[in-house]
Amino acid sequence: MLDSLLSDLRGQKQRCTVYRSGEPTEIERWLATHGVAIESRSMPPGGPDPFIELETDGELVGIIGIEALEALIEPPIRRPGERAEIAEGYRVLFEMLEKTVFTGMSRRDFLAVSREIEDRAFRVGSGCLQVAFQTLSTMKSQTSVYRTLATETDLDIHVYAVEDWTPPAISGITYHTEAAERFEPYWALAYDGGPDETQACGLLAKQHSDEYTGFWTNDAAHVEEIGTALSSA
Amino acid sequence: MKGAKEGSNQTGQSISGDLPPILADDEFYQALASKHRRRVLHYLSEVERATVEELATVLSGWEATETGTMQLPADREQIQLALVHNHLPRLADAGLIVYESHTAPVQLESLHPRVMEIIRQSVEAEQPDDS
CATH class of the missing domain: 3.30.870 (Endonuclease; Chain A)
Structure with missing residues (x-):
C-alpha cells in the first residue's frame, strides 16, 4: 500500500520548463538530479531573469521567477501561519511540489x-x-x-x-x-x-x-x- | 558561443548608407509601440519560430520576474488572447513576423540587421541595471 502510494504520485506527470539565457540555474540542476522532468528553453541575452513554467498532467500550474521560487520552497514545509497568507496560486504550486516524488x-x-x-x-x-x-x-x-x-x-x-x-x-x-x-x-x-x-x-x-x-x-x-x-x- | 552576434560583423561598414526601407514605415513604429510586441520580437530573434502558447508563456514569465509573483493560468490566457487578437496581427501587418492562424507557429521574418539591432536595444533599455 505504501508502495502504491509512491507509484501513484510518480505517475503524475509534473513537467517544468526553465526559460533562461545563461547557465543552468541551481534549482534546475537540483530538480533534475531528484527525478523531476525538466527542460530548458534558450532566451536571448538582455531579456528577463530566468523563470520556470510548471505543469501537471499537461495543465499549466503557474509561471514564476526562479528567484521567487527558490525563496518559496525553502524550507520544505511552510509553517501553517505563513500558509494562511499565501495566495491561492501559491497553494497550487505547493500542492504540486508536495506531491512531487523526489x-x-x-x-x-x-x-x-x-x-x-x-x-x-x-x-x-x-x-x-x-x-x-x-x-x-x-x-x-x-x-x-x-x-x-x-x-x-x-x-x-x-x-x-x-x-x-x-x-x-x-x-x-x-x-x-x-x-x-x-x-x-x-x-x-x-x-x-x-x-x-x-x-x-x-x-x-x-x-x-x-x-x-x-x-x-x-x-x-x-x-x-x-x-x-x-x-x- | 554566441559571439558572432555581438558587435559589428562584416556587414557593419557597408550598411551605413544602406538603410532598410522599413525604418521609414509608420507601421513599423506602431508595431514597436508595445512592450509585449517588442518582447515577442526579441524572443523570436533567438528561437525564430514559436507557438502562440509559448510566446504567451514567455510574456507571462517576463512579468513574473518583474513582479516577483506567480502568473496563473488565467493570466497567461489573457496574454494569449491579446496576442491572437491584437499583437500578432499587428506584427504580421508590419511585415515583422509570419502569422497565419492561432494554431500555426509564429515565425520571424528575415529582418535587416539594423532592424534586429533596434529591437534588441529597445528591450535591453527597459531592463533594470544590475550593477
Whole structure:
C-alpha cells in the first residue's frame, strides 16, 4: 500500500520548463538530479531573469521567477501561519511540489522534514502521530525527543519498527513490532493534525541503499493514506 | 558561443548608407509601440519560430520576474488572447513576423540587421541595471 502510494504520485506527470539565457540555474540542476522532468528553453541575452513554467498532467500550474521560487520552497514545509497568507496560486504550486516524488534524497533531507512534522505535532499538542522507524535501534538517538513529545502533550504516538533494540516504556507511545518487517524499507511519518485537519502533515520515503525516494505532504488525504497503511499492519 | 552576434560583423561598414526601407514605415513604429510586441520580437530573434502558447508563456514569465509573483493560468490566457487578437496581427501587418492562424507557429521574418539591432536595444533599455 505504501508502495502504491509512491507509484501513484510518480505517475503524475509534473513537467517544468526553465526559460533562461545563461547557465543552468541551481534549482534546475537540483530538480533534475531528484527525478523531476525538466527542460530548458534558450532566451536571448538582455531579456528577463530566468523563470520556470510548471505543469501537471499537461495543465499549466503557474509561471514564476526562479528567484521567487527558490525563496518559496525553502524550507520544505511552510509553517501553517505563513500558509494562511499565501495566495491561492501559491497553494497550487505547493500542492504540486508536495506531491512531487523526489529521488536521490539523503537521510539528512528527510530528517529535516521529520523534525518539522514532529515540531508541528508538538505545538498542536494532540492528535495521532504515527512513525515508521525502519528498526527500533534507529529510534535510540531520538528517544529524548519522543519522550518529550509523549509526556508534554496529549499526543497518541504509534511507533512501527523491527525489534532490534528494546526501547524504554513511555506512557503515550505504543510500539508495533509485529509485522513491521514489511515497513522496513520505509521511513514514514503521519500526523493527523489533531483537532485541525489543516495541520496534518506527513512524509513517506523508501530506502534504496544510501538514498531515499519519497515525498512530504500537508494534504490531509495523503497523510491519512500513509497512516492507514501503517495501522493496517 | 554566441559571439558572432555581438558587435559589428562584416556587414557593419557597408550598411551605413544602406538603410532598410522599413525604418521609414509608420507601421513599423506602431508595431514597436508595445512592450509585449517588442518582447515577442526579441524572443523570436533567438528561437525564430514559436507557438502562440509559448510566446504567451514567455510574456507571462517576463512579468513574473518583474513582479516577483506567480502568473496563473488565467493570466497567461489573457496574454494569449491579446496576442491572437491584437499583437500578432499587428506584427504580421508590419511585415515583422509570419502569422497565419492561432494554431500555426509564429515565425520571424528575415529582418535587416539594423532592424534586429533596434529591437534588441529597445528591450535591453527597459531592463533594470544590475550593477
